[in-house]
Amino acid sequence: MKAKVLKKLNILADAAKYDVSCSSSGSSRAAAAGEGTTKSAGICHSFTEDGRCISLLKILYTNHCIYDCAYCVNRRSNDKPRASFTVEELADLTIHFYRRNYIEGLFLSSGVLRNPDYTMEQLNAVARKLRNGYRFNGYIHMKAIPGADPLLVHEAGLLADRLSVNIEIPTEKQLIRLAPEKDFASVYRPMNQISQQMLISKEERKKYRHSPRFTPAGQSTQLIVGATPETDYTILKLASGLYSQQKLKRVYYSGFVPVNAHDKRLPVLKQPPLVRENRLYQADWLMRFYHFRHNEILDENHTQLDQQVDPKLAYALRNPHLYPVDLDKATYEEILRVPGIGVRSAKIIVANRRYGRITVAYLKKMGVAVKRARYFILCRELPQTSGMIYPEQIRKRLVRQNASAGEQLTLF
Amino acid sequence: MKVLTPECVFTYDGSLDGFFTVVFHAFHDRTEPSAIIPRGANTQIPLGSIIDVDTSVSKATRVRKGVVDRSDNRNVRLLHVAFLTGMPETNMLLWRYLKKLFQHPPGYFFRNMLDEDVYALVQTARRVRKEVHRFQGFVRFQKTKDQIYAAAIDPDNDVVKLLAPHFRARFPDRKWLIYDTRRKYGIYFDAEKLSQVELKGEAFDLTTGHIQQNARAMDEDYYRTLWQHYYEAINIMERKNHRQMRASMPKRYWKYLPEKGANWQTG
Known part of the structure; x- marks a missing residue:
């Protein structure tokens, strides 16, 4: 049984690593019954050889997937070892890592198993087990699965500190080309639902102090950079809209790493576009902390960030x-x-x-x-x-x- | 070992109250200290030049009150945090700072970060707080047979007391121990209150930070192995960036981290 968990851990951590989000910030929960707190600044527990921080146990519930997205390592046409955790195994792993101070909490993502509702229900079950079974008050970041029933997404928002829906490809045209089973509507629907329910929850809490929090650390998303021909201007414009309209806390940019054997819909890169990714993060910083608007950083005439200077x-x-x-x-x-x-x-x-x-x-x-x-x-x-x-x-x-x-x- | 000039070296018991008592005496006798060092510190001092000061809580309290009157409570906290470096240079910095603070009218001097001592004090405290923040992440508990979660740390500054409130809030129903192997004391929480403890013998292996094999809980090695595998699996090889890793997690902190320790290969 123990050897089995180790094997699953290896497969499902490896399959989760391309999601770049790691932060455990934005939520602040003081001591309460049970165990665990969250810190608004977030805490990093370790750093991997690629220089990224480990804050949360970032893992997939399963890497089985019904979809076949060209950019994704877990697409169904890949011949890869597959595994699924059980709810108990994941909750157990999280709580024992947490007690040893290895992690700040759990970042639970998943391939889509059977259908979106079923998958969302499994993720909720893990969070429920942690929150109610172990009385765990640490950080939980979950994926809202596009296409899942709004009621399930709502439950997820009540259990988690942060929810995220990854857009991945910055324009709908390109998304449909690479992921024929998806479109923007399926991504934006849960995103808009989350931002609305956060607003409602904030209003409610003004009136009733104990009404439940909905994703106190907000929501985030990820964009893959360099897999498709969008300009930096398009990407920043999209990000800027997500910050102002959907009130996202973070937009992550992930330089495209060719994870699959060659697919002719995707470019061949010797190296992930790390400099470009870095420039996008710098531009993102300018929007969030330096009061820049996206159209001050780039415009119709300057559509790409300068690679040589910040x-x-x-x-x-x-x-x-x-x-x-x-x-x-x-x-x-x-x-x-x-x-x-x-x-x-x-x-x-x-x-x-x-x-x-x-x-x-x-x-x-x-x-x-x-x-x-x-x-x-x-x-x-x-x-x-x-x-x-x-x-x-x-x-x-x-x-x-x-x-x-x-x-x-x-x-x- | 540094040889200090003979005049006016003060020694004290290493506590903040002790340090404030030294400050009280130096002011009272109008002496200019050339060094203020804890008793028994590894510094050679010529005989006959030492003024050894016994800690007096009432004198320390008067100094503390003087600081509050001329600044605010947060500033006392700042002094306390900076003091935790335990370095003789910091003690002299604090002395210069306090001298200036008492020479200026209340409320003016301590906010002026253009003054080099004010700036240095803020920076020193910032460095200590940064280490506290880092160790909120880098503490690694091991579970013992007696259900105590025990961790060894070896920080640059004396931060173990500043770490305690964080872990008490996080694990209010659990017994835990965080032990500083360099300063040879730790904080123990018995699920009710915090206490300072000193351990006899080798409770922790000083190269790996491990507790003795026979003291470990049954599942300890299992979860540690899982964690080590997780650390390897979550890394993206194509994006290798050692410089970035070392900047965020300097090598001196690796020895007690199971994912980085001597018994675990690092690529």
């Missing part, structure tokens, strides 16, 4: 009339738009400039990338640019510096 620097180079920024007088918003200055540094600058002048040495101490920021700020110690910025020169110089420093891929 999106904020690219924005600054396209808009030289907005710079240099005077750190002594500029608003927080303006300082946030200086390349090389982050949220924390911008806050420190605004809070402390009344005590004295912000010097270059101080910027360096804070961790500001002065080599980038220097072209965009007014500062006594720096050689005067007479208020003129020559984007092409700056660009050349910074790209050359970057090349000698080696390609950097950091963000989270």
Whole structure:
């Protein structure tokens, strides 16, 4: 019996790994009867060799699937070892890992077994077993299975901290080409239901303090990048809409990894497009934490993110009339738009400039990338640019510096 | 080992109250300390130059009150957190900081992050808090036959007390122990209250952090093996990025992690 669980774990963790979401954030539950808490900042418990964090036990209920999506490792036409957990096995695994502090909770996804309703019901059964059987208050992230009955999705939302529905392919036309059994409506229906029920639950809780929470950590989705010909502009526009319309907490971008033997509907890549993926995350950060709108980062005339420079620097180079920024007088918003200055540094600058002048040495101490920021700020110690910025020169110089420093891929 | 200049080296018992008592004496006698170090620390001091200070709770309380009057309660907390580095440099930083704090009118100085000591203090506390946050994830409990969940840690800073509230909230009905093998003490929770404990003998293997084989619960090795396999299975080989992994989980933290430990191959 134990050897069996080990075998299933190997198969079903391996099959779950291409879902990039890992966060255990956004929910804050203090001590209650039973065991477990959630922290709004999330906690990482380990990091794998690919540099990604392990926060949740990320696993599939089953890798059997009735669908045959070209980009998915679990499609039915793949000749792969298949396995399914039982509800008891998964709940047991989660609780014993949790008690040893290996994980923050469970991220339960699944192939579609028999039909969407049946699959959703199995996932709910695992969450129910954990919440009611073990009185588990840790983090649960579940997939809402497209096509499942709204009542089942509703139950899932009451059990889980976060639900997610993956869009995967950024335009419907391409989605249908790669996954003939799916369309946008099947994805958007549960997504819209979740965002509406979150709103209702929030309203209810204003009136009745103890009315139940619905996905307190909100919902997220994932987009595969580089499997289909969409531009970065299309992707960011979609993400921006998801943040404002469906009120998503996170959109994840997953550089396409060719997981299946060659399928002529998909491109042949030597390497996953990691730089592009990284630039998309940077652009996403700009939208969520730096008050950028998607059409400020890219527009109809600039449809791809610059691979050589980060999106904020690219924005600054396209808009030289907005710079240099005077750190002594500029608003927080303006300082946030200086390349090389982050949220924390911008806050420190605004809070402390009344005590004295912000010097270059101080910027360096804070961790500001002065080599980038220097072209965009007014500062006594720096050689005067007479208020003129020559984007092409700056660009050349910074790209050359970057090349000698080696390609950097950091963000989270 | 560092040889310190002979004048005015203060020694104390290593506690924050002890440190505040030193500060009280240094102020009172108008002495400028050249070092403030815990008794028995691994630092050579020339004979005859030491002022050994006995901890006095009432004197420490007066210093603490002075800090609150000139700043706020959060600032006392900040001092406390930074103090947990246990480094002689931090003690001197705290001394310089307190001297300036008491020279300035209330409420002005402590928010000025352009002052290098204020900035250094905030950064030091930030470093300690970061380690606390990391260890909320990196603590690995092993279940004993007596149903106690026991973990060994070896953090850079003295963070075990700051970890305790998190785990008490998380496992209110369970007995657990988090033991700092470098500082040789731990916090034990008996499902009701927290207490500080010192263990005799080798309860934990100092290279792997394992508890003795005969003390382990029956299912301990089973779940650890599952976890090690999970760690390997969830990795995406095509995206290998060791630099990123090491930045988030520096090598010095690996020794007590079963998925990274000496008895487990790391690719």
